[in-house]
Amino acid sequence: MMRQDKKLEHALQKVQKPGRYVGGELNAVVKDPSQVEVRFAFCFPDTYEIGMSHLGIKILYSAFNEVPYFWCERVFAPWVDMEEEMRRENIPLYGLESGDPVNQFDFIGFTLQYELSYTNVLNMLELAGIPLRSADRPDLFNIVVGGGPCACNPEPLADFFDIFFLGDGEEVDMEVMELYRQCKKEGKSKTEFLEQAAQIEGVYVPAFYDVSYNPDGTVKEYVPTHGAPKTVKKRVIRDMNKAYYPKDFVVPLIDVVHNRISEEVLRGCIRGCRFCQAGFLYRPYREKSIETIDRQCRDLCHSTGYDEISLSSLSTSDYARLNELIDTLHQWTEGEKVSLSLPSLRVDNFSPQLMERINSVRKSGLTFAPEAGSQRMRDVINKNVTEEELMRTVNVAFTEGWTRIKLYFMIGLPTETMEDVLAIDELGQKVVDAFYQNKEKPKGKGVEVSLSAAAFVPKPFTPFQWFGQDTMETLQEKQYALKGGVHSRKISVSYHGAQTSFLEAVFARGDRRLCVVMEKAREMGLRFDGWDDCFHFDKWMEAFQACGLDPAFYANRHREFDEVFPWDHLDYGVKKEFFIEECKRAYQNMTTPNCREQCSHCGAACYGGGICVEKRASVV
Amino acid sequence: MKNVRVWFEKQGSVRYISHLDLTRCMSRGLKLSGLPVWYTEGFNPRIYMTYAMPLSLGVCGERECMDIRLTEDRPLDQLAEAINAHLPQDLRVLDATEPVDPFESIQWGVYEIQLETQDPDGLEQQLGALLAREEILVLKHTKKGEKEFDIKPDFSSVQWTRENGGLRLSLRLPCSMNGSTNPALLLDALKRYEGAKPYCSITRKQLLTKDFSELR
Incomplete structure (x- = not known):
């Protein structure tokens, strides 16, 4: 001790x-x-x-x-x-x-x-x-x-x-x-x-x-x-099978948010959703082999005593041989009374077979992230999920006994109109309707659909890095419209943080001059800004004023393609030309295939690892 | 199936964790020990453990116990070592025995309270004055709100000695399934009546049955 x-x-x-x-x-x-x-x-x-x-x-x-x-x-x-x-x-x-x-x-x-x-x-x-x-x-x-x-x-x-x-x-x-x-x-x-x-x-x-x-x-x-x-x-570990991974974890004495084994099954993401910074920062997409994952999970179970393994990554259901992986793990996890869980599910590869294998998912609620209400909007952000897929998925869920569906969205996305915002409510209504039309739905239960809308924050190293964030007033208008557009008691709407999102946007794309604001904020006693009870927006505005800097310059200003960014001297493999191309496609409602379907030549191949080289091997 | 009583001490950093967190720690330790522990047969099977008397957060325990079940016979003198290898440092299994007394027979807890002060004479006087009162009322939080409660009868057994510039109190308090008295109430009373706020550390030394014999 x-x-x-x-x-x-x-x-x-x-x-x-x-x-x-x-x-x-x-x-x-x-x-x-x-x-x-x-x-x-x-x-x-x-x-x-x-x-x-x-x-x-x-x-x-x-x-x-x-x-x-x-x-x-x-x-x-x-x-x-x-x-x-x-x-x-x-x-x-x-x-x-x-x-x-x-x-x-x-x-x-x-x-x-x-x-x-x-x-x-x-x-x-x-x-x-x-x-x-x-x-x-x-x-x-x-x-x-x-x-x-x-x-x-x-x-x-x-x-x-x-x-x-x-x-x-x-x-x-x-x-x-x-x-x-x-x-x-x-x-x-x-x-x-x-x-x-x-x-x-x-x-x-x-x-x-x-x-x-x-x-x-x-x-x-x-x-x-x-x-x-x-x-x-940036540095990249080319082969995840050779990357260092711990044989034990410190096991906290008190309960923590994720109190279980996390096994990283892959790094990166094939999807290329245009709002998602992690999807670009962690390219190229690199999977661990089933053998590596199996061995690491065994080691961790035997050193921690945990009875749950979470197969984590940005998008675990994209793991190429997921069913085979789960079958391999099940050979010993069931005997050792260890359950498996997936942190995130995609709308387009949710299946009853998968759900049966993942027994720790509670019947109470399922969460999906369509991210936008209208198909046009989902095309803009390159979230390649269709309404049909979502409807198919929720029907599977209802048939399997789930009655609570939570859907995550963003508002304030580039090119978004009020119509797109209201499409979120409509989508929620369609899910409710699907429940009542489903003949195999659980008997004697109502359906609960919760729609949760976060405010979009443009981030560096994404195709939306040039986008001026919606002002807090615009975001609030959209939030009210969203709330007002619901006409069913089965649907609940929640949204949060126009102010925190604004501040997040300032610092995400800020420059060195903001250091003095940070210092000032510290002096004023600000900390734990991500916690509602500690967040003091007025004090933050005071800090900006005291330092003579306008936060809107960083958050809400639209940038031109030729602007030099404070992060242009940092190289994450993905080229700026690719982001410009992707940005243009977004504004034309055009989607881009994922890395597994087709290489879009983003530049991450310079690291010679993961899916970038695997694909070349299969082409030859 | 065999019932086994596992005796353990909870001290140092582990005294700062709640009873629920303690059960999680124990459960992981038992799982890792490889002992043939019995799991409950519900929808979510878990290792069967039942505790004598949960300790309050912040209180050390020198000889606490829980009962588990083994599905196969194991020499009891090897249990402690097997489990200790997988527990945090400050949580130690002392030994394992066959249970004799049911937990329902527990009636008393023996406690030691270490009080620190700059002024031991003053504190001793304050403590004496407090314990000499006819009644000692403290506020207790109940489901129906706050309620005044006389702790005088429970704290009649307090004895103390001067030690290291502070006071060491030993006392016996009701501690049973029908209700227990928290030793920290004495500190509340000291503050309320005498305005004294000494730092304290509390240890439960052992659990006793009705006739004041050690729980077995």
């Missing part, structure tokens, strides 16, 4: 869910500090329950700790009650394994999953007593690094971080830690270390790029210095 002093013990007596702050879990890695050379504080900028559900931290935690002279510990954002105690009692942010303060670590690494967790990043640095700005940390120590999807445009955090890792972290992170170890031994300076690090593929050192702006506020150019590359290419 980690070291606990009296002050901490007293704080634990006063807070909700103290189990978040004590470590001591099964499979947590505790090493002797005198025997390790590089200590890494893996910080997740949200609560323990969220962070412990995240697969990336589990993979990297185990990978780092496998090296005898590295020691990686976990750090989560303390909830507001604990933060208050920590500030009052002067308890610095600490690692859950040793209890040592985070400012004693060589690396402080953040995973950047979500724009609205940025204030937590700064707040955690502050709670650790580490100077926020990279420039204020001159020594080769307390190196602040970040990775994850938001690292594709990390500019709003650029002044605070020393290094961002682009792409798959399994290899590049450890190469940088190894380099640090060498530099430390040789007595090199922080700048010398960063200069060498910048030469490693997947490493972005923001301080080595000078940015200039046009009079209209857009970016003029990025000029590399210190010998850093003109563009930084």
Whole structure:
């Protein structure tokens, strides 16, 4: 168990869910500090329950700790009650394994999953007593690094971080830690270390790029210095069967959001939905073999004691040999009383056969994401799902005994009209009608259809990266229309977050000038912006005003194709020309085939992995 | 089928987890131990475990117990080791025995409360004054709202010694399926009547049956 002093013990007596702050879990890695050379504080900028559900931290935690002279510990954002105690009692942010303060670590690494967790990043640095700005940390120590999807445009955090890792972290992170170890031994300076690090593929050192702006506020150019590359290419693990995967997971003492084994069955996505950033960032599509998945699942079951395995990925039902995989796993999972689950289902490959094999899906409700109400709109976003498919799927579900259907949508999509918005209600009505027309529906039960509409946030590295987000007023009009367009008591409508989506849009496509706003927001006490009870929109607007920046410039402004983006010097394989082409096709209601049907030459083939090469092999 | 009583201690970091979380930990540990534990036969089979008396969050337990069932005979002296290999550090199985007393016979819990203070003399006086009262009323949250409740009869057994600049209290409280008294109520009373807010750590030492003999 980690070291606990009296002050901490007293704080634990006063807070909700103290189990978040004590470590001591099964499979947590505790090493002797005198025997390790590089200590890494893996910080997740949200609560323990969220962070412990995240697969990336589990993979990297185990990978780092496998090296005898590295020691990686976990750090989560303390909830507001604990933060208050920590500030009052002067308890610095600490690692859950040793209890040592985070400012004693060589690396402080953040995973950047979500724009609205940025204030937590700064707040955690502050709670650790580490100077926020990279420039204020001159020594080769307390190196602040970040990775994850938001690292594709990390500019709003650029002044605070020393290094961002682009792409798959399994290899590049450890190469940088190894380099640090060498530099430390040789007595090199922080700048010398960063200069060498910048030469490693997947490493972005923001301080080595000078940015200039046009009079209209857009970016003029990025000029590399210190010998850093003109563009930084993301790192890719070419063969997922050879990628590191943990044999055990830390098993939390308290219940967390996803308290089960996550087995990553594939990385990337074949679909190319135009709103989806992950679908482009993680290209190329790479599957693990059935043998690899089977072995990894067995290892994890035998080290954790979990009785559920979630086969995770961006779209697990796209796994080419899914039925065969599930049959293979069933050979032993049933005997060991382990159940399988799929995190996401696609409308177009839902079948009773699949449902029978996945026994953990509760009969109570099924969730699908058509994303848009009208066919035209679904064509625009390249969500290749038809109304017929949806109707076929819900009929299968009704026949199999389900009566609650939840459908996810987005509003505020490019080219969207009020007609498209109302088509969401119509689709909901058609699902209700389908239930009553279904002769095999469950007897004596009504149907419940819930329609959930999120506000669309345009993101970098998508065909919609040029799109000016709908204003909050427009979004609210659409939300009211959606609510008003329902004429059945069987249908419920929910929508959320025009304000949070606006802020998300600002930071998703923001530039370096936003760093001061981040700093200001932190000073004003903002954090946990993704949590309704902590989100203070007015304070955020105050922060923008105080810094003289207009958030609408980042969120609502339409960009031209020739504009230089703050992320143009970062290369994720998929070419800008491809996004332009896709954007044009979107505005013409034209769909694009998925990677399995036909290669659209996005550029990800440059990594020579996954579906890009498999397909060539089959063509020859 | 054989009933087995598993004795364990809950301390350190594990004292901060709820009873439900404890059962999850135990269930995973039992599963990994490979012991032939009996599963319930419902729609979602789970390992059969029944606990004597759940501990409140934050309270340590030195000798707690639960009953499980084994479908095949196993030497009981090897159970602890088999399970401990798969439990978090601060949750330890001590031994396993054949159950003698039913859980219904549990009547008392023996507790130790460690009070920390800068001023042991003052605290001792405050504690003495509190316990000398005719009645000690505390607010208890019930389903019907808050209710005043006299804890004086329950806390008549409190004894204390000075230790490490603080006080160490030992006491015996009702603890049964018909109702239990939370030792932390004494702290509420200290605050209410004497304005004292010492830090405390609470440990349940053991469970006793009606005639004050140790639960077996």
